[in-house]
Amino acid sequence: MEISEVEQNIRNIKQEKRAVSSQGGDDDSDEELELDIDEFISFISKEMMDNDIKEELVEAYRKFCGPDESKGGITLSQLQETMATYGEKRLSPQDFEMLFRETDYDGDGLINFDDFVRMMMSK
Numbered sequence: 001m002e003i004s005e006v007e008q009n010i011r012n013i014k015q016e017k018r019a020v021s022s023q024g025g026d027d028d029s030d031e032e033l034e035l036d037i038d039e040f041i042s043f044i045s046k047e048m049m050d051n052d053i054k055e056e057l058v059e060a061y062r063k064f065c066g067p068d069e070s071k072g073g074i075t076l077s078q079l080q081e082t083m084a085t086y087g088e089k090r091l092s093p094q095d096f097e098m099l100f101r102e103t104d105y106d107g108d109g110l111i112n113f114d115d116f117v118r119m120m121m122s123k
């Protein structure tokens, strides 16, 4: 992670905190990047959660990709194959094509990691 990213995250936390306790009495008007212990803990736990989710997504994506990972994404046939392996038998080839087109957000014929994340997050 870049330093500027960390700074941005800290700023976000401070803003969130300010929004929560915006009675005006809590004069936390300093724009310095100082964290008290509560802010620090909330920052760390957020980071850890994000990383866990990221790792899970990468792992799931790899499973779906199989040998297609080198192609830069999941092809339609690979998606069908993987879903069948996981016991998905209700979807017709047409359904798969529709699902694939919906998921292939940038329309390059592959479900890239970004497309995949979008699909998982929309559920």
Ligand SMILES: [Ca+2]
Pocket (backbone or CB within 6 Å): 073, 104, 105, 106, 107, 108, 109, 110, 111, 112, 115
């Ligand atoms: Ca794509």
